[in-house]
Amino acid sequence: MLTSILDNDFYKFTMQNAVVKLFPNAHARYAFINRGQHAFPPGFAERLRVAVDAMADLRLTSGEREYLEATCPYLDPTYHDFLQGFRYNPTEVHITQEGESLEVIVEGLWYRTILWEVPLMAMISELWYDMWGMQRASDDVIVERTRHKIEHYQHIGVRIAEFGTRRRHSYAVHDLVVDALKEFGGESFTGSSNVYLAYKHGVKPLGTHAHEWFMFHAARFGFKMANILALEHWVKVYRGDLGIALSDTFTTPVFFESFDKMFAKLFDGVRHDSGDPIQFAQDTIAHYESMGIDPQSKTIIFSDGLDPDKVDNISRFCKGRIGMSFGIGTNFTNDANLEPMNIVVKMTATRPEGRQWMPVVKLSDIRAKNTGDSEMISLARRILSLED
Secondary structure, X not given: OOOOOOOOEHHHHHHHHHHHHHOOOOEEEEEEEOOOOOOOOOOHHHHHHHHHHXXXXXXXXXXXXXXXXXXXXXXXXXXXXXXXXXXXXXHHEEEEEEOOEXXXXXXXXXXXXXXXXXXXHHHHHHHHHHHOOOOOOOHHHXXXXXXXXXXXXXXXXXXXXXXXXXXXXXXXXXXXXXXXXXXXXXXXXXXXXXXXXXXXXXXXXXXXXXXXXXXXXXXXXXXXXXXXXXXXXXHHHHOOOOOEEEXXXXXXXXXXXXXXXHHHHHOOEEEEOOXXXXXXXXXXHHHHHHOOOOHHHOEEEEOOOOOHHHHHHHHHHHOOOOEEEEEEOHHHHOOOOOOOOOOEEEEEEEEOOOOOOEEOOEEOOOHHHOEOOHHHHHHHHHHOOOOO
């Protein structure tokens, strides 16, 4: 059971604010994707249904609102009023189970359904471990592991954010991790993507936008214009704040074709989420240099399946070449002596206006991470002149 409406990733709220302002009539459909082919125990759907239904009672508290007003001035008072009046509608979530297979579909207005993805994944993960009776590492072990990692990151001089809500073992583990990062992380720990835990532990909430922002723009405006208009609309809402651009929704080379000198100067940097991080850093540095921009004035946020060894390798390459920071998720919040689940919830279709639903797709730099209708993926690759 979630205890706060803010127990969610920050980019869900920043995107929701933009959707409310720019696309209030758009509809969206999301689907649970069981990448790891995990088996679900009998009665799982019923337990999940209870947890989902209970979310209708969540509401923004006065203390939570004051925290948002103090730490996120780019979220204007109209959005704070909106969020204070927002209530989850559990009828938007459809849950079925056949044998050990689970199906979860979310459908409704985009500005409402956008908040379901992360809590659903967190609840599915926690319930799965609980119902199978799996025993995690002790609290002391989790705290010690977290302390050891963040002290290592301090030693090599890198900045680390916690990005682990979606695939956390449980809320309890997540809370322990953020508390330990705050206690032992010093200046290396920059904050958490989880807004409630950032509020609870007095750190900064971090995040900008996710793939669905670009996926929607492709369905609404076409694949050729998706990156350009997604970035322009972001700037229209945030006017230079929240300036880290996600690069790989339709592959990084296609993104850089749209990331011209205006965007490159306006945005503080880019986020890496798939593919070889060293190659990405090389390409990003070259892109900035080609426009006469000092790469050391910009930042890459690395966030793809990171652990201490990967961070070590990336930092050695980037140091002295370009600014860097790291968002670490599962390796913090699900390092509990159990195999982390491999699950996602992704937007699968949108109805931008009128009555016509359109499938949406993501063309990651790693094809295994592509999502969406296969015919639409093929169409997108042809339009964007990508090799099959």
